[in-house]
Amino acid sequence: MSFIGLHFGNTSTSIAVTKGDGKVDVIASPDGERAIPSALSYVGTDEYHGGQALAQLIRNPQNTIINFRDFAGVSFDKAVLPEIVNSAKAINVDGKVGYEIEEDGKTTKITVDEVIKRHFQQIKAAAEDYIGNKVEGVVLTTPTNFSDEQKKALKSATKEAGLNVLQFINEPSAALLAHLTANNKLEEDRIYVVADFGGVRSDAAVITARGGIFTILATEHNFELGGDQLDAALSEFFAKEFEKKYKANPRKTQRSLAKLKSECITTKKTLSNVQSSTISIDSLSDGFDFHSSINRLRYEVVARDIFSKMAAFVEETVRKAGLETLDIDEVLLVGGTSNTPRLASNVQFIFPESTVVVSPALDSKALDPSELICRGAALQAALIESYDEDEINQSLQPVVVNLEHIAKPIGLKNADGEFIQIISRETAYPIKRSLTFDTPGDVLIELYEGERTIEESTVEPEEGEEEYSDEEPEVLKKVVYVPGQLLAQIPFKGETANGKLEVIVRITVDGLLQATVRSGDKVERVDVHST
């Protein structure tokens, strides 16, 4: 019996499993796809899944179902239907979203729950094929805006497919968990933006990591931004070129549109890795074959609007969290679209140089952005597999997960009057942190709350760059915390043991802050309350 992590997306689904040595494997489908397209297609008595189903969009679009994830657990009245449909059209089946497909010569109506069930059956088969034994438990990821009803619908659909959902976790948290575990950075106190650019939607979250505990400060979703927009821009570019060359319109029929789009997706992916790519389509429209090439720069110009919208979307999320881009330590780009080099550089541009943007375009050692989420889910699955369902549910109760977070950092003032942080802002308590000082004795320990200030420093232009001398000097901004509200004073007299002095700050469940100064057997303690 194995437990897997599953990332179920509108565009693709990926599966991962944690092996005995703690390494995570992303499982490929029998067709060798690690990002398995979430698509099903029916021809006669056959059911096609994944990439094979996607290929059916050209010949058999009315029986091919794609982009159905977001309809799980949503009534037909509440569902946001896409404006342009190039696949099986969503209809009302018993108040739920459903599809009308021709199966084995008969027209049948199936609900989206049934579609998800069939999809997961295929996924389960692929996983079992790879692992070699039965898969039962699964940690499933969802976007942060999925409601409880949607999760319930997902859970029952997966159950019918023979998979038991042990826990639902949020996609951005899963991605962050995978990234931090892989780089062994779980325990650092940092603020992250996790930006997930998928096929048909984009999601972003600002997450604080405090000693391995994640808190989502803000989330943002855009349902009109994603890889599909890039495909459309590229398709339009080639359609124009084709029109000019052959005086034939490839947008006339759905079939030529589907052909063009499918090839554009391949071209787009190629351009993420190399500088130029060719496109070649037999009989695109009116019997004309189409062959052309494009370089990366041209593609970036064609899709410039979309890339800048994506960067603006990330910036908006930071603003929503009440932060500035200066406050963000790291940006984690997730989702297939994040492979695009231009997106990474646009995002890097809105953040200061000190902020790290994680993307394969900027760091070749970064994990594949389309696999991050399922990796995180697999890690979580390995962690909870030894607990039974009751225990897991216990840990998800509001009283466990809804914790108080301090608003401002707490720390000490050093000999130079600077603020030394002990507990970062937005840290959940109960918490205990300590710092050790080398000091001979007779010192004053002053506990402060930190105030956020922005330190500006101008970069002097380097010698020999006189031609730029009339440009304004560059101003570097940095967030610096300075001592604000004085919380407590603790004098320490006499010799310290081994010349070491430990300052311990603890906040109890009830919100009582205890500051303790200890050296050997000598202990001084002060209690501080909250306002």
Add this chain to the structure above:
Amino acid sequence: MSLTLPALPSSVSTAASLGKYTAAVRKPIEPVGRHFLALYLWGHTWSEFEKIQAETDVKKAEDVNEDAEFDIEQSEELIEHDPRDWKSADLYAVLGLNNYRYKATEDQIRRAYRVQVLKHHPDKMGEKGGLDKDGFFKIIQKAHETLMDPVKRQQFDSVDEEANIEPPAPKSKYDFFEAWGPLFASEGRFSKKQPVPELGNADTPKEEVDAFYKFFSNLDSWRTFEFLDEDVPDDTSNRYHKRMIEKKNKAARQKRKTEDNKRLSELVRRAANEDPRLKAFRDKEKEEKNKKKQEREAEAAKAAEEVKAKREAVERARAEAAKARAKSKAKPSYQPIQTQSKGKGKGKGKGKGKKSTVSKEQRTESKINIRNSVKDANYFGTELQSEIDHDINVFLDNFEDEKSVEVSNAIAGATADAVKEIFDAAAKEYIEQGFITADDLKFFAK
């Protein structure tokens, strides 16, 4: 950053809590990772109260369903609107943003659009719908497209009549601030410079009121009228026709813009005319002017009286002096004429009417001498020719003939400096005697 602690000052002896830390906020943490598991297993038991509180009092990052406010029922007329003529539809009402209009944020537009798409998607219409019934949906898409594009949105906002506020009917009775405040706030949306000053209230100081009117009379407006353009035909079959329409559109835009500027400047003028504050400021100014004028007049009257009193005193003194002189001189020379001069000492024409010991020729000669002396002295090297001439005239008017001769003799052949000294001395003497006042002279005795 150094990890050294400050030395202990003598003033601190006991450990104490001196402040409170900022109140904490309850938020959900993410139940993932081994650190969460450790936190959970670290274990403790919770009371019922804690359990309830943990559920109620949470600030979640995800706000669920706040879009109900955009779910506004559109009028039958709007729903039946011809999609080909979408430009004439109220695009804000189409999205249910009636209450926001030009103030709606991009996020609100996006959310409102989703709400409308949910309701009006042609696939949702079922029986009552059908493919030919997607007119309103098309308008929704157009509205979304227009309002999400900053340039197109500005063009639509420019002609969004619904957001305009009508000025109060002239000659009707109304509250000035209630009627004009919102009007100027809405007109201010066209200003390139933001924020726009507010109309204020009855107590707004004069500087702010003036600044307000100055701002609106010089308003730099981004308002454009492209939205009302006649559609330019897309085909290339008739270029001349296309160009003609383009030209017509341009002219119409220009005309509308001029009209709009005129309308605004008239509005500002009317508001300024009817502004009770400006009237109050004017009245106040007038009052102050009047008050100052009265004060000035009172002062002038007082000064005139003083001068009169002084003159009288001088006359009296002069008369007495003349009397005394007459007494002393009358005896040896028996010249009764001098006594006749009493009462006739009004500065001017002093020498006239009284007989002197000086012959006519002598008198004329001395006068010419005096006049020429300043010219010879080159006006003492100054540019003040007219002032000096004026003073000389005053002297000649006031000097008795004897004095004239005396001065004329004294200055004959004297240097420029000496001439000036002589005139100064003469002037001082006459001022002391009261025949002339210091104010009469412009150059000498200064």
